[in-house]
Amino acid sequence: MPSTLAYWPARGISNQISLLLHYVGEDFENKVYMINDEDPSKIRENFMKVKYTLGLPLPNLPYYIDGDIKITQSVAIERYVARKYSLVASTEKDRILQDNLLYVAVDLQTRCTQLCYRADFDTAKVDHLKWVKETLQQLSHLLGKENFFLGDKINFVDFHLYEGISMNTVVYPSCLDDFHNLQSFLSRIENLPGVKEYLASPRFVKEALVGPGASFGYVPYKQ
Numbered sequence: 715m716p717s718t719l720a721y722w723p724a725r726g727i728s729n730q731i732s733l734l735l736h737y738v739g740e741d742f743e744n745k746v747y748m749i750n751d752e753d754p755s756k757i758r759e760n761f762m763k764v765k766y767t768l769g770l771p772l773p774n775l776p777y778y779i780d781g782d783i784k785i786t787q788s789v790a791i792e793r794y795v796a797r798k799y800s801l802v803a804s805t806e807k808d809r810i811l812q813d814n815l816l817y818v819a820v821d822l823q824t825r826c827t828q829l830c831y832r833a834d835f836d837t838a839k840v841d842h843l844k845w846v847k848e849t850l851q852q853l854s855h856l857l858g859k860e861n862f863f864l865g866d867k868i869n870f871v872d873f874h875l876y877e878g879i880s881m882n883t884v885v886y887p888s889c890l891d892d893f894h895n896l897q898s899f900l901s902r903i904e905n906l907p908g909v910k911e912y913l914a915s916p917r918f919v920k921e922a923l924v925g926p927g928a929s930f931g932y933v934p935y936k937q
């Protein structure tokens with residue numbers, strides 16, 4: 715039976731899991747809880763109707779159901795998928811780097827989504843971009859000439875780093891101009907089998923970063 719990954723119609727904090735599942739070729743349903751953006755009081759109703767009926771121990775979105783396994787919290791889901799397909803580091807030294815990178819990726823992603831919701835988006839963007847450039851500088855230095863962040867073997871954090879960096883290029887399209895190795899890293903991920911087809915499909919909308927009510931990055935999704 716196919717597994718299910720469910721989320722709102724946006725990249726938000728879930729798209730790195732979709733990338734991972736498409737890459738490993740898991741048979742899964744990418745379930746979308748459509749947003750009612752015509753009535754702000756009902757935006758979340760499609761999920762709220764079922765939130766406590768799914769048997770999730772800690773109901774939330776994204777959620778992932780794989781038979782008896784029911785997980786929420788985006789990082790817990792991606793870690794489970796990564797273990798299932800052996801996309802995790804195998805030495806303590808690499809595990810430390812992997813976890814360090816994971817939370818850099820989470821920062822890139824969540825700071826980007828939080829920025830999108832700021833009423834003072836244009837002002838807040840200035841400081842955000844300074845932080846993004848400093849972070850990209852560190853990542854570019856660390857990646858060097860390697861294919862992936864832990865060397866030649868792809869790791870689940872590569873997908874999350876892709877997502878965090880790529881989302882910020884939507885806000886700031888020139889942010890990678892000085893970082894050619896990060897540009898190559900993004901295209902390397904984008905050309906992976908499974909990922910390439912998903913990114914070219916109508917299911918993926920690059921500019922759809924967040925939900926309605928945001929100052930930037932909301933794209934109404936057509937199912």
Ligand SMILES: N[C@@H](CCC(=O)N[C@@H](CS)C(=O)NCC(=O)O)C(=O)O
Pocket residue numbers: 726727765773774775776786787788789
């Ligand atoms: N730390 C959690 C955050 C989960 C969260 O805040 N989910 C938001 C969307 S980004 C939501 O709408 N959850 C549904 C709910 O609260 O009912 C994670 O990483 O999964």
